[in-house]
Amino acid sequence: MEIIRSNFKSNLQKVYQAIEEADFFAIDGEFSGISDGPSVTALTNGFDTPEERYQKLKKKERYIVISKVDEEERKRREQQKHAKEQEELNDAVGFSRVIHAIANSGKLVIGHNMLLDVMHTVHQFYSPLPADLNEFKELTTCVFPRLLDTKLMASTQPFKDIINNTSLAELEKRVKETPFNPPKVESAEGFPSYDTASEQLHEAGYDAYITGLCFISMANYLGSFLSPPKIHVSARSKLIEPFFNKLFLMRVMDIPYLNLEGPDLQPKRDHVLHVTFPKEWKTSDLYQLFSAFGSIQISWIDDTSAFVSLSQPEQVPIAVNTSKYAESYRIQTYAEYVGKKQDEKQIKRKWTEDSWKEVERKRLNTQGLSHPLQNHCYHTNSFSATSRVGKRNLSPSPGEAVLEDRVSGEISDSELEQTDSCAESLSEGRKKVKKLKRMKKDLSPAGHTEDCPAKLFEVPDTW
Numbered sequence: 001m002e003i004i005r006s007n008f009k010s011n012l013q014k015v016y017q018a019i020e021e022a023d024f025f026a027i028d029g030e031f032s033g034i035s036d037g038p039s040v041t042a043l044t045n046g047f048d049t050p051e052e053r054y055q056k057l058k059k060k061e062r063y064i065v066i067s068k069v070d071e072e073e074r075k076r077r078e079q080q081k082h083a084k085e086q087e088e089l090n091d092a093v094g095f096s097r098v099i100h101a102i103a104n105s106g107k108l109v110i111g112h113n114m115l116l117d118v119m120h121t122v123h124q125f126y127s128p129l130p131a132d133l134n135e136f137k138e139l140t141t142c143v144f145p146r147l148l149d150t151k152l153m154a155s156t157q158p159f160k161d162i163i164n165n166t167s168l169a170e171l172e173k174r175v176k177e178t179p180f181n182p183p184k185v186e187s188a189e190g191f192p193s194y195d196t197a198s199e200q201l202h203e204a205g206y207d208a209y210i211t212g213l214c215f216i217s218m219a220n221y222l223g224s225f226l227s228p229p230k231i232h233v234s235a236r237s238k239l240i241e242p243f244f245n246k247l248f249l250m251r252v253m254d255i256p257y258l259n260l261e262g263p264d265l266q267p268k269r270d271h272v273l274h275v276t277f278p279k280e281w282k283t284s285d286l287y288q289l290f291s292a293f294g295s296i297q298i299s300w301i302d303d304t305s306a307f308v309s310l311s312q313p314e315q316v317p318i319a320v321n322t323s324k325y326a327e328s329y330r331i332q333t334y335a336e337y338v339g340k341k342q343d344e345k346q347i348k349r350k351w352t353e354d355s356w357k358e359v360e361r362k363r364l365n366t367q368g369l370s371h372p373l374q375n376h377c378y379h380t381n382s383f384s385a386t387s388r389v390g391k392r393n394l395s396p397s398p399g400e401a402v403l404e405d406r407v408s409g410e411i412s413d414s415e416l417e418q419t420d421s422c423a424e425s426l427s428e429g430r431k432k433v434k435k436l437k438r439m440k441k442d443l444s445p446a447g448h449t450e451d452c453p454a455k456l457f458e459v460p461d462t463w
Contacts, residue, residue: 114149154166
């Protein structure tokens with residue numbers, strides 16, 4: 001059965017039942033096909049930090065098309081726009097019930113290269129994405145306590161040596177072969193299955209389906225390392241815990257994943273140089289400039305700058321010295337580049353704060369001198385709180401009631417549709433994050449975690 005807009009409401013209870021019975025959920029939003037600005041590839045760089053990558057993915061460029069129309073045409077377009085927005089709103093409110101039910105279940109959610117899927121889902125159905133990466137991590141782990149990225153799983157030992165290509169289509173083919181044992185899928189009556197023999201790649205439902213199959217095959221393979229071997233490994237097994245809450249970072253050379261449960265990897269990058277040069281330069285010019293330094297890797301930042309990584313870190317001082325008397329290009333170490341960026345941010349932040357203080361001072365002067373002390377104290381406090389106010393709560397405040405109802409097995413439609421329109425302070429938001437985490441932990445059924453020996457597999461700190 002295909003559930004679409006026309007039959008969604010009438011089949012919602014079936015969806016709830018499926019969520020209740022599922023061991024895990026495989027998702028794919030096919031968001032990679034949505035773009036209202038530069039492509040992800042154009043925005044990203046091989047030496048992005050996790051913070052930089054998050055900010056780039058969060059940022060969306062807007063393009064405005066200007067055209068001249070008469071008053072009647074303008075009104076017609078306005079009505080069409082309003083109708084479309086209302087339709088999208090109704091759809092979002094309806095489907096948010098499913099997302100909330102999945103989140104409240106606390107079950108494992110699986111995706112393939114799923115960072116964008118997670119970001120879009122959180123933004124669309126819970127809260128605008130936070131400006132700060134650490135807040136995004138808190139928000140995401142509260143909404144989805146357990147996430148698993150099959151692309152990262154396939155890129156890590158013990159799979160790394162036996163899986164050469166981790167793209168979803170190739171991975172699905174590989175796990176059908178030895179040493180994997182693909183699952184046999186039987187569809188329930190009225191729910192015809194996808195046929196993997198006739199690929200339907202980049203259809204969100206099909207991609208989610210084969211993502212689930214890949215996970216089952218790889219999880220079962222981990223069971224072969226136990227003594228005695230285990231044929232079936234469930235989504236609650238400790239064997240797969242090392243892969244939890246680590247989302248694959250695409251095209252980052254030395255940081256393979258975003259760690260949602262702690263600090264991200266911080267490679268030295270003492271072999272990396274930052275180079276600025278004329279706009280006319282091409283990749284061949286950079287190869288020519290560093291021809292004396294052997295093998296290099298180039299990651300373009302924009303038209304006039306790039307990162308260049310050398311194969312031998314001890315050659316970095318020599319390369320930097322070559323640009324001391326050059327007129328057309330400059331070379332600095334990665335550490336120098338990061339240091340200057342941080343200094344620029346501090347200067348910009350200080351300038352912004354000073355500017356706001358000046359604006360506030362002028363505004364107070366124009367109000368006269370009535371109750372000057374009271375006004376000054378009030379507005380000083382309001383200014384100092386600007387960095388804290390506006391941080392949105394990670395879920396609608398009625399979400400706590402939803403979790404309480406979940407204990408009794410009931411999910412209220414009206415509660416799932418409610419949203420929190422009030423912004424909370426960051427400190428209050430963090431308290432609620434921790435409270436919801438504790439509640440979800442308490443809701444986890446006892447005895448659902450399989451016992452096994454000490455962890456056999458670790459996602460490494462260095463790659």
